[in-house]
Amino acid sequence: MLTFQNIILKLQQFWQKQGCILLHASDIEVGAGTLNKHTFLRVLGSEPWKAAYVEPCRRPTDGRYGKNQNRLQHYYQFQVILKPFPQNIQDIYINSLKNIGLTPRLWDLQFLEDNWEHPALGATGLGWEVWCHGMEITQFTYFQQCGSIEINTPVCEITYGLERIAMCIQNVTNIFDIVWASSNLTKITYGEIHKQDEIQWSFHNFKIADINICFHHFDNYKKQATTLLENNLPIPAYDYILKCSHLFNILDARKAISHNDRHFLISEIRHLAQKCAEAYLKSKQQFNFTMEINPYESCS
Amino acid sequence: MNLVVEIGCEEIPPSDVKISKKFLSTFVPKEIQLNALCFQKIDIYTTTRRIIILIQNITRQNSYNTFTGPVITASFNASFSLSSIGFSFFSNKQLPLEQSFISRAHQSFLSGYLFFYLNPIENTLISIILKSLSKIPFNSSMFWNESKIKFVRPIIWIACLLNNKILPFKFANILSSNFSRGHRLLSSNPRQIKESNYLSFLNENHILIKSEERKSRILSRSKKLSRSVNGKLSRNKKLENILSNLSESPWPILGSFHKKYLKIPHEILSYEIELKQKCLKIVSKSNHLLPFFLIISSLKPQNTKKIIIGYENILQARFQDGLFYFQEDILNNFLITSSDSSLQAIALKISKEFSYHKLNLLTHACILCKADLKTFIIDEFPELQGIIGGIYSKYLKIHYAISNAIYEHYLPKFINDEFPKTKLGIILSLADKLQVLYKFPIPKTNIDPFGVRKSTINFIKILLYYYVPINLKDILEEDILYFFLLRIKHLLAEKYPILLTENFFHTQNNNISNAFLVIQLTLRSNLSSLTAIYKRIKNILQQSILTSPTTLNYTTLIEKKIFIILHKISNEKQYDKKILLLITLKPYIDLFFNTTIILAQNTFIQRTRLSLLMNVYNEINNIIHPHILK
Numbered sequence: 023m024l025t026f027q028n029i030i031l032k033l034q035q036f037w038q039k040q041g042c043i044l045l046h047a048s049d050i051e052v053g054a055g056t057l058n059k060h061t062f063l064r065v066l067g068s069e070p071w072k073a074a075y076v077e078p079c080r081r082p083t084d085g086r087y088g089k090n091q092n093r094l095q096h097y098y099q100f101q102v103i104l105k106p107f108p109q110n111i112q113d114i115y116i117n118s119l120k121n122i123g124l125t126p127r128l129w130d131l132q133f134l135e136d137n138w139e140h141p142a143l144g145a146t147g148l149g150w151e152v153w154c155h156g157m158e159i160t161q162f163t164y165f166q167q168c169g170s171i172e173i174n175t176p177v178c179e180i181t182y183g184l185e186r187i188a189m190c191i192q193n194v195t196n197i198f199d200i201v202w203a204s205s206n207l208t209k210i211t212y213g214e215i216h217k218q219d220e221i222q223w224s225f226h227n228f229k230i231a232d233i234n235i236c237f238h239h240f241d242n243y244k245k246q247a248t249t250l251l252e253n254n255l256p257i258p259a260y261d262y263i264l265k266c267s268h269l270f271n272i273l274d275a276r277k278a279i280s281h282n283d284r285h286f287l288i289s290e291i292r293h294l295a296q297k298c299a300e301a302y303l304k305s306k307q308q309f310n311f312t313m314e315i316n317p318y319e320s321c322s
Numbered sequence: 323m324n325l326v327v328e329i330g331c332e333e334i335p336p337s338d339v340k341i342s343k344k345f346l347s348t349f350v351p352k353e354i355q356l357n358a359l360c361f362q363k364i365d366i367y368t369t370t371r372r373i374i375i376l377i378q379n380i381t382r383q384n385s386y387n388t389f390t391g392p393v394i395t396a397s398f399n400a401s402f403s404l405s406s407i408g409f410s411f412f413s414n415k416q417l418p419l420e421q422s423f424i425s426r427a428h429q430s431f432l433s434g435y436l437f438f439y440l441n442p443i444e445n446t447l448i449s450i451i452l453k454s455l456s457k458i459p460f461n462s463s464m465f466w467n468e469s470k471i472k473f474v475r476p477i478i479w480i481a482c483l484l485n486n487k488i489l490p491f492k493f494a495n496i497l498s499s500n501f502s503r504g505h506r507l508l509s510s511n512p513r514q515i516k517e518s519n520y521l522s523f524l525n526e527n528h529i530l531i532k533s534e535e536r537k538s539r540i541l542s543r544s545k546k547l548s549r550s551v552n553g554k555l556s557r558n559k560k561l562e563n564i565l566s567n568l569s570e571s572p573w574p575i576l577g578s579f580h581k582k583y584l585k586i587p588h589e590i591l592s593y594e595i596e597l598k599q600k601c602l603k604i605v606s607k608s609n610h611l612l613p614f615f616l617i618i619s620s621l622k623p624q625n626t627k628k629i630i631i632g633y634e635n636i637l638q639a640r641f642q643d644g645l646f647y648f649q650e651d652i653l654n655n656f657l658i659t660s661s662d663s664s665l666q667a668i669a670l671k672i673s674k675e676f677s678y679h680k681l682n683l684l685t686h687a688c689i690l691c692k693a694d695l696k697t698f699i700i701d702e703f704p705e706l707q708g709i710i711g712g713i714y715s716k717y718l719k720i721h722y723a724i725s726n727a728i729y730e731h732y733l734p735k736f737i738n739d740e741f742p743k744t745k746l747g748i749i750l751s752l753a754d755k756l757q758v759l760y761k762f763p764i765p766k767t768n769i770d771p772f773g774v775r776k777s778t779i780n781f782i783k784i785l786l787y788y789y790v791p792i793n794l795k796d797i798l799e800e801d802i803l804y805f806f807l808l809r810i811k812h813l814l815a816e817k818y819p820i821l822l823t824e825n826f827f828h829t830q831n832n833n834i835s836n837a838f839l840v841i842q843l844t845l846r847s848n849l850s851s852l853t854a855i856y857k858r859i860k861n862i863l864q865q866s867i868l869t870s871p872t873t874l875n876y877t878t879l880i881e882k883k884i885f886i887i888l889h890k891i892s893n894e895k896q897y898d899k900k901i902l903l904l905i906t907l908k909p910y911i912d913l914f915f916n917t918t919i920i921l922a923q924n925t926f927i928q929r930t931r932l933s934l935l936m937n938v939y940n941e942i943n944n945i946i947h948p949h950i951l952k
Contacts, residue, residue, distance in 0.1 A: 083701060086642075086646055089646070090639055090642050090643060090646065091638070091639045091642065092635070106467075107466075109467070109476070109478070112478075113510050126506065126507045127507050127624065128624060128628075129628075130623060130629050130632075131506070132568070132569065133333035133370075133506075134333075135333070148462055154632070155628065155629050155631075155636075156599055156601075156617065156632050156633035156637070157632060157635075164464050164476075176465065176467065189635075190632070195635045195638075228650075274701075277696050285771070
């Protein structure tokens with residue numbers, strides 16, 4: 023049986039063989055692997071980019087005080103980003119599942135239409151949710167827009183839900199029973215590592231987080247992002263936009279945002295993200311894209 | 323010659339599976355005929371992974387095809403060269419202007435000829451295939467390679483055989499071949515096919531190409547499984563259609579969940595089962611939800627147990643979530659609302675028009691009507707807006723009139739949706755829609771992020787439905803009034819092709835409440851019978867020789883009555899009242915036709931009756947636009 027950490031290792035090995043560079047998670051709270059700058063900013067422009075990384079994600083509204091068997095406010099995604107992508111990318115993806123033990127004939131795999139979008143960051147894509155026995159295990163997306171900018175070079179994003187895949191492979195019904203690591207004598211479960219976090223953060227997200235402080239920080243981060251953009255520094259500005267996005271999610275979980283304010287705040291973040299994407303693209307053009315690493319050369 | 327075309331795709335969304343079949347079923351035969359080919363049979367099949375065109379016995383019908391264009395006088399200019407009209411005929415029909423056509427006067431019309439004898443049938447077929455593929459109106463399309471050609475999802479393979487020989491062409495950089503693939507879960511390896519064994523190849527590989535066949539398998543097996551647990555399948559045609567286009571070989575399996583979850587509002591359970599998990603529900607004979615559901619697997623599984631456990635676990639987690647939302651919302655979210663004074667003010671104003679006096683209920687309803695927007699359940703299922711507000715307020719034992727009004731105030735949500743029924747619901751619904759008009763800017767372009775147009779149209783629809791003698795001038799401000807009138811105009815033009823537009827608005831600008839009266843009454847009157855009368859009179863008049871009578875000789879009471887009403891109509895200056903009078907005239911005309919011989923032997927009587935009909939005809943023509951009557 024593959025442990026949680028072995029699933030990650032196997033996926034990393036698989037995608038490394040496909041020419042992806044293995045990167046690391048963002049050091050700022052993000053709601054999805056897409057928001058990591060290795061995806062959000064790198065998909066802009068025409069130069070090739072192939073990367074894979076594990077992203078810890080935070081979605082405050084999804085917290086369930088550790089009581090739900092497959093819902094968490096903090097979980098892990100394995101993110102693969104390919105620009106451009108090979109013709110047989112779906113087959114490659116299915117092979118990656120076979121590689122971790124999900125054989126299509128034995129597991130009822132289904133591709134269900136799910137045209138993904140992230141309104142706050144002006145990102146949209148066409149694609150599917152991949153279901154295994156009725157459980158969504160992957161989001162498979164062809165990017166169409168990012169930071170409200172049309173994507174001109176085909177980009178494929180594959181986001182594996184690691185916990186759900188582990189649940190399928192390890193045949194456990196409760197997320198906290200997933201075996202994270204094991205040796206001959208001992209094993210450590212997902213619950214032992216994360217359950218307390220889930221309980222405490224759920225309290226924070228739903229009941230304790232100070233709404234005024236959050237709004238105050240939101241305004242400050244927004245100001246900072248604006249200043250950075252005015253100084254033509256889109257990369258640090260993007261970090262502050264992510265902070266705004268996360269605060270918005272906490273305020274949302276605290277039910278502190280009215281229906282109309284919601285639209286307004288989302289449009290504010292989207293506006294900043296658009297400016298940031300434009301500035302980033304412009305800065306790359308200024309350097310004639312020479313600041314980019316060529317992933318084909320960097321991977322043997 | 324027999325043709326097989328198979329476009330192999332990454333999973334096509336169910337709605338696009340349907341769209342592509344509908345489009346190709348009409349487009350391909352039309353194109354084939356336009357290209358002077360004939361065929362014995364065309365079959366179009368679409369599944370989630372392939373688009374198939376099968377044509378039997380294709381032959382060249384003629385060596386050319388003729389297209390009739392505009393009249394000769396318009397087709398040429400003074401110097402006898404082709405005019406812009408003539409040119410556009412050739413370009414619209416895509417007729418090659420230089421080489422393969424001649425044009426000549428043919429019965430005063432310009433004719434274009436497309437000659438095929440230089441063009442082999444293979445080339446014609448390729449151009450038809452390429453044109454058909456590029457014109458499918460998918461909901462959304464994407465490009466995925468340097469070709470920049472857009473298609474619903476990336477194409478993986480193209481198999482194209484004409485009598486077992488590959489018909490070579492490229493679409494989106496994919497070269498056609500004689501290779502196909504089987505079911506996604508069985509094998510992804512390309513397999514060689516022949517035109518003669520193509521259908522048996524699909525059959526052997528568990529591909530059901532007919533959507534009816536897929537649906538029939540889902541239904542028959544689901545019904546059987548439902549009976550096995552003393553229940554019946556809860557029909558959901560929309561979902562059934564989606565499921566039949568979601569996999570190439572669907573296979574229903576029975577799953578169950580714990581009875582304890584039945585205490586969650588069934589609307590929530592239904593959303594989880596049907597919308598989120600794409601499963602079918604099973605209900606008792608008395609239509610109560612049973613703790614069973616039907617999984618539609620993408621292939622008859624080797625290990626059913628594993629799939630059932632997977633679905634049951636995920637559904638159980640979703641139900642736990644539903645329970646969590648329900649408890650959290652009831653305890654914390656639903657009743658914590660901020661009172662919106664502007665909505666109350668509008669609602670109070672409208673309530674006066676309805677003579678509604680239970681103001682405490684109205685105020686409470688205004689406070690609670692948007693409370694569901696703050697609930698978890700609406701975050702998860704936005705479609706439950708209103709429904710869940712009604713359920714929660716019932717659960718919290720809030721006055722039933724308020725519960726109903728909360729549910730009703732979102733109505734109508736879509737075209738042909740129901741209207742609010744209770745007085746409180748109608749007032750709240752109107753106030754809610756009007757508030758959108760007040761609160762958000764009037765859209766100047768097609769972009770309408772706050773749904774101002776939709777709210778206005780629904781506001782008008784409710785007024786029309788109930789004939790509310792509301793004085794809109796008291797409620798609407800000048801700039802909104804104009805926007806409102808425009809919406810009425812569009813609504814009439816698009817939805818209710820009844821009234822003429824320009825005249826109507828010129829005469830009605832000063833009195834909008836009357837405008838509504840007119841629309842309402844006219845909508846309710848039977849336009850088709852008024853049109854039938856109009857046509858009948860027109861036919862009689864066309865067949866008769868009309869001469870003005872020197873004296874009017876009304877011999878029956880009914881003729882006199884019609885004459886009096888006609889007189890009133892012509893003297894009436896207000897347009898709405900004219901319409902009312904015209905409607906009152908209708909039964910008398912019917913009676914006149916049923917009891918009177920129009921073409922009486924007595925010439926004077928005949929002339930009088932024809933003249934009377936002529937007057938009726940003219941009045942209808944004056945009041946209702948002839949275009950509408952057509």
